[in-house]
Amino acid sequence: xxxxxxxxxxxxxxxxxxxxxxxxxxxxxxxxxxxxxxxxxxxxxxxxxxxxxxxxxxxxxxxxxxxxxxxxxxxxxxxxxxxxxxxxxxxxxxxxxxxxxxxxxxxxxxxxxxxxxxxxxxxxxxxxxxxxxxxxxxxxxxxxxxxxxxxxxxxxxxxxxxxxxxxxxxxxxxxxxxxxxxxxxxxxxxxxxxxxxxxxxxxxxxxxxxxxxxxxxxxxxxxxxxxxxxxxxxxxxxxxxxxxxxxxxxxxxxxxxxxxxxxxxxxxxxxxxxxxxxxxxxxxxxxxxxxxxxxxxxxxxxxxxxxxxxxxxxxxxxxxxxxxxxxxxxxxxxxxxxxxxxxxxxxxxxxxxxxxxxxxxxxxxxxxxxxxxxxxxxxxxxxxxxxxxxxxxxxxxxxxxxxxxxxxxxxxxxxxxxxxx
Amino acid sequence: xxxxxxxxxxxxxxxxxxxxxxxxxxxxxxxxxxxxxxxxxxxxxxxxxxxxxxxxxxxxxxxxxxxxxxxxxxxxxxxxxxxxxxxxxxxxxxxxxxxxxxxxxxxxxxxxxxxxxxxxxxxxxxxxxxxxxxxxxxxxxxxxxxxxxxxxxxxxxxxxxxxxxxxxxxxxxxxxxxxxxxxxxxxxxxxxxxxxxxxxxxxxxxxxxxxxxxxxxxxxxxxxxxxxxxxxxxxxxxxxxxxxxxxxxxxxxxxxxxxxxxxxxxxxxxxxxxxxxxxxxxxxxxxxxxxxxxxx
Numbered sequence: 001x002x003x004x005x006x007x008x009x010x011x012x013x014x015x016x017x018x019x020x021x022x023x024x025x026x027x028x029x030x031x032x033x034x035x036x037x038x039x040x041x042x043x044x045x046x047x048x049x050x051x052x053x054x055x056x057x058x059x060x061x062x063x064x065x066x067x068x069x070x071x072x073x074x075x076x077x078x079x080x081x082x083x084x085x086x087x088x089x090x091x092x093x094x095x096x097x098x099x100x101x102x103x104x105x106x107x108x109x110x111x112x113x114x115x116x117x118x119x120x121x122x123x124x125x126x127x128x129x130x131x132x133x134x135x136x137x138x139x140x141x142x143x144x145x146x147x148x149x150x151x152x153x154x155x156x157x158x159x160x161x162x163x164x165x166x167x168x169x170x171x172x173x174x175x176x177x178x179x180x181x182x183x184x185x186x187x188x189x190x191x192x193x194x195x196x197x198x199x200x201x202x203x204x205x206x207x208x209x210x211x212x213x214x215x216x217x218x219x220x221x222x223x224x225x226x227x228x229x230x231x232x233x234x235x236x237x238x239x240x241x242x243x244x245x246x247x248x249x250x251x252x253x254x255x256x257x258x259x260x261x262x263x264x265x266x267x268x269x270x271x272x273x274x275x276x277x278x279x280x281x282x283x284x285x286x287x288x289x290x291x292x293x294x295x296x297x298x299x300x301x302x303x304x305x306x307x308x309x310x311x312x313x314x315x316x317x318x319x320x321x322x323x324x325x326x327x328x329x330x331x332x333x334x335x336x337x338x339x340x341x342x343x344x345x346x347x348x349x350x351x352x353x354x355x356x357x358x359x360x361x362x363x364x365x366x367x368x369x370x371x372x373x374x375x376x377x378x379x380x381x382x383x384x385x386x387x388x389x390x391x392x393x394x395x396x397x398x399x400x401x402x403x404x405x406x407x408x409x410x411x412x413x414x415x416x417x418x419x420x421x
Numbered sequence: 422x423x424x425x426x427x428x429x430x431x432x433x434x435x436x437x438x439x440x441x442x443x444x445x446x447x448x449x450x451x452x453x454x455x456x457x458x459x460x461x462x463x464x465x466x467x468x469x470x471x472x473x474x475x476x477x478x479x480x481x482x483x484x485x486x487x488x489x490x491x492x493x494x495x496x497x498x499x500x501x502x503x504x505x506x507x508x509x510x511x512x513x514x515x516x517x518x519x520x521x522x523x524x525x526x527x528x529x530x531x532x533x534x535x536x537x538x539x540x541x542x543x544x545x546x547x548x549x550x551x552x553x554x555x556x557x558x559x560x561x562x563x564x565x566x567x568x569x570x571x572x573x574x575x576x577x578x579x580x581x582x583x584x585x586x587x588x589x590x591x592x593x594x595x596x597x598x599x600x601x602x603x604x605x606x607x608x609x610x611x612x613x614x615x616x617x618x619x620x621x622x623x624x625x626x627x628x629x630x631x632x633x634x635x636x637x638x639x640x641x642x643x644x645x646x647x648x649x650x651x652x653x654x655x656x657x658x659x660x661x662x663x664x665x666x667x668x669x670x671x672x673x674x675x676x677x678x679x680x681x682x683x684x685x686x687x688x689x690x691x692x693x694x695x696x697x698x699x700x701x702x703x704x705x706x707x708x709x710x711x712x713x714x715x716x717x
Contacts, residue, residue: 050540
């Protein structure tokens with residue numbers, strides 16, 4: 001048969017129609033919920049993304065393998081935005097076109113850039129351990145959900161722990177804060193300055209130039225300030241260099257701490273034995289102990305369905321991924337309880353996510369309640385110490401200094417409500 | 422201001438500067454032979470460090486004393502290979518295109534190696550203890566002290582090399598390639614050897630810095646410091662690089678200690694940029710570089 005212009009155009013039109021029909025049917029009948037895990041696998045957040053994403057995918061495989069949640073299965077789309085805003089916007093638009101009702105960019109600059117779109121399109125954007133700290137205020141950011149303690153809360157937890165350790169007072173103590181000189185590194189400064197004024201300690205900040213691969217001139221200044229406590233705040237190579245310099249400058253490791261961004265692999269780079277005593281904020285249980293991780297090992301990894309190397313299962317960042325996936329899936333479960341037949345839209349999932357109540361992921365995370373007002377989940381975490389092999393919890397889940405943290409959250413969220421910035 | 426702190430910053434700055442100077446010395450080696458500023462020197466240092474990691478604990482399990490020399494041999498071949506497969510094809514092209522090629526190589530390696538070996542920071546233990554070393558009240562980092570010492574030794578060796586027969590050949594090639602050919606010098610081989618030696622030196626830099634900070638893509642950022650040092654010292658002067666390394670290291674360290682508390686941080690990298698701009702404006706051939714005068 002000769003291919004004429006008319007037959008070709010007719011064929012193309014039929015093919016185009018046919019390619020759209022099954023998709024519409026699928027959206028209508030398959031009862032799937034689409035998550036877009038567009039993250040930075042290749043540039044700045046590489047230190048965390050592969051393990052975090054592995055944890056997320058393994059958990060979703062576990063849930064889908066058990067038949068889904070609330071009658072829905074989860075589809076996880078993985079893509080790389082390379083911490084590049086144009087690429088991230090492109091990935092976001094693609095996810096939106098494909099029907100994603102949740103995105104998780106795991107990047108502060110990307111999350112900040114996507115806030116207006118997510119709010120306008122009513123797509124739930126998860127900004128765990130990243131993005132704007134004031135997004136904890138759900139009244140200003142209804143579709144931006146940190147679901148975890150923000151950086152202000154993490155700083156508040158650390159100061160409270162230091163106070164507990166020093167017999168209930170930090171009066172006349174010196175606390176040094178070594179941080180990467182970026183918006184992320186500067187984020188805790190207002191809270192720490194307020195707490196210094198409230199608790200009466202001397203607060204000294206030492207910024208270092210990103211990415212932080214040479215901090216040799218910073219740490220002698222820290223040592224000579226004779227700090228009672230030192231907090232270092234960075235990511236990737238900045239964290240390992242900071243810790244190495246802290247060891248080289250003879251700082252007492254039991255009085256050195258960081259945020260959630262410290263992992264087993266960082267300790268391995270610096271030296272497992274040399275860093276004994278270093279602390280971090282733990283948002284969830286690490287290791288293989290949690291029941292969910294045990295289930296993943298038996299039902300996902302042992303079945304050959306794991307998303308990555310088995311030796312990464314149970315690392316801090318892997319468990320962060322599982323934690324966030326568990327919270328997202330709990331949101332779906334709640335949404336299906338509220339409106340069992342959907343339709344699956346951003347607002348449908350938003351109602352579920354914002355009604356999560358005392359969810360603890362079978363003991364893996366602190367009891368977390370998300371409300372339309374509080375997207376942080378109460379601001380709970382715990383302090384863990386490196387023992388040479390693993391991080392060992394030093395406290396139970398606790399929340400601290402939330403009055404000051406929320407003053408700051410409201411200050412910035414009110415500004416956002418007024419001028420959108 | 423705390424005098425001991427200033428002394429500490431000065432001593433650490435000098436040794437850190439020597440470590441940077443080693444990266445710059447590799448650039449000078451290539452410039453002296455082929456007249457090209459190699460903008461892939463930072464990426465070569467990173468590549469060398471990744472090769473050591475691959476040969477040592479994380480890969481084949483070789484002891485570090487065997488992995489480092491073996492990596493230098495491998496990197497010599499890589500450097501010579503780059504010259505043979507890429508640079509030689511550019512003969513006759515404008516110099517700017519060759520420099521752009523080295524920049525492309527830098528970007529390519531920075532993307533390729535983390536992709537192949539994984540993007541997380543890798544441990545590189547060369548046996549230098551992290552325990553603090555006190556000289557009276559003065560604390561000196563052992564890693565920086567040893568790194569600076571090794572760098573100084575290698576730079577002095579380079580000076581000896583340039584005064585050897587091979588060094589004279591390299592200088593002749595740099596001055597006039599056609600004249601060198603006409604007197605029987607194998608120009609291509611001299612340039613290939615220079616690239617090989619430069620890559621081997623970059624490996625040593627990568628190892629010393631990798632032992633200080635761990636191995637990841639950020640090792641390639643050594644290029645900026647090396648460039649500042651090579652421009653300040655003179656792109657064709659090893660002695661210049663040695664002195665400029667000390668100056669840049671000292672200036673950065675003191676700026677961090679003195680200016681950062683006043684302006685709120687971030688002066689360390691500004692120092693390198695200011696040095697590049699000011700040197701190019703005031704003395705384009707650097708402190709010790711040869712001034713090229715063309716008769717017209």
